[in-house]
Amino acid sequence: KSRMDESLPICLYTADIGEEIQARVELEKAMTGALERNEFQLCYQPQVEASSGKIIGAEALLRWHSPDLGPIGPETFIPVAEQSGLINSLGEFVLRKACDDLKLMKEAGLEHIRIAVNLSPLQFANMSLADDIAEILKSSHIEPSRLELEVTESTLMRNMNTAVEAMMNIKKHGMSLAIDDFGTGYSSLKHLQLFPLDCLKIDKCFTRDIEDKSSLEITLSVIDLAKRLNLRIIAEGVETDAQAKFFRLHRCDELQGYLFSKPIPAQALIELMKEQAEVA
Ligand code: C2E
Ligand code: MG
Ligand code: MG
Ligand code: MG
Numbered sequence: 001k002s003r004m005d006e007s008l009p010i011c012l013y014t015a016d017i018g019e020e021i022q023a024r025v026e027l028e029k030a031m032t033g034a035l036e037r038n039e040f041q042l043c044y045q046p047q048v049e050a051s052s053g054k055i056i057g058a059e060a061l062l063r064w065h066s067p068d069l070g071p072i073g074p075e076t077f078i079p080v081a082e083q084s085g086l087i088n089s090l091g092e093f094v095l096r097k098a099c100d101d102l103k104l105m106k107e108a109g110l111e112h113i114r115i116a117v118n119l120s121p122l123q124f125a126n127m128s129l130a131d132d133i134a135e136i137l138k139s140s141h142i143e144p145s146r147l148e149l150e151v152t153e154s155t156l157m158r159n160m161n162t163a164v165e166a167m168m169n170i171k172k173h174g175m176s177l178a179i180d181d182f183g184t185g186y187s188s189l190k191h192l193q194l195f196p197l198d199c200l201k202i203d204k205c206f207t208r209d210i211e212d213k214s215s216l217e218i219t220l221s222v223i224d225l226a227k228r229l230n231l232r233i234i235a236e237g238v239e240t241d242a243q244a245k246f247f248r249l250h251r252c253d254e255l256q257g258y259l260f261s262k263p264i265p266a267q268a269l270i271e272l273m274k275e276q277a278e279v280a
Helices: 010-031 074-084 087-107 121-125 129-139 153-158 160-172 189-194 204-208 213-228 241-249 266-279
Strands: 040-049 055-066 070-072 114-118 147-152 176-182 199-202 232-235
Touching (some): 010 074, 040 087, 040 114, 055 074, 055 087, 055 266, 074 087, 087 114, 087 121, 087 147, 087 266, 114 176, 121 153, 121 160, 129 147, 129 160, 147 153, 153 160, 153 176, 199 204, 204 213, 213 232
Parallel strands (some): 055 114, 114 147, 147 176, 176 199, 199 232
Antiparallel strands (some): 040 055, 055 070
């Protein structure tokens, strides 16, 4: 430990840390058995083709409504699930549900939709993950390329030694790979070149600050970088027409955000896509 660490006024934070631990214990308790009690729901946020405005994919986002604590966001409960080990069964639930829903969509005549699923660092570290997913896809008769797996830079960096191998396994089975929240982590450009990625998702903080000159320049550089690496680009957190216009102008492939839709249940997504097909 450095002297800097030692000189931090740790005692000032103990009250907060105490509260935090308390909250975490409560969360963990509420989460025990929550999966079996069907408290989790999978919602989908549409991803639209920038050029046509058509929904061509959707990201699966987990929702938890605890009868005791009310609705709790994934930013809060995923880290707790990671620590308690629940993430393995929760992650499996998400993948199975996403494949079931893909099947529903296929049966509704929407066979071209692609569903993206977020992988947590622990899931990604599991070397049999790709085989397990391939098995689920096979049993649901889903074409592997219909499934995109999203990993963040920090997930990749946490599993540095095995990240490329894990990604190759995923690619071997024909699934698609996206790097999520790009620009907020600290993956080196050197590594980016080694990763067998298909898609880069520009983090919503860049979208939000696009009016800001320096943020704008960084966003343009990220778009340029992604294009040079031949990656599909999705802009996240698109809330305004101006933002959508910007990403269209700069040839981003897909847009995702509240401007188009919040995350909605599978059935609502199917209805939305059917409506679109009728208009077209
Ligand atoms: P993410 O993968 O980057 O997902 C995008 C987040 O941005 C979602 O938050 C989404 O609801 C939100 N969002 C979408 N459009 C807009 C917009 O226009 N403006 C703003 N301000 N926000 C927007 P959500 O659903 O709360 O999820 C947060 C994070 O939790 C996700 O970030 C992802 O990292 C994680 N997560 C969600 N579901 C899962 C899951 O099934 N497994 C794992 N491992 N992580 C998940
Ligand atoms: Mg994501
Ligand atoms: Mg993201
Ligand atoms: Mg995120």
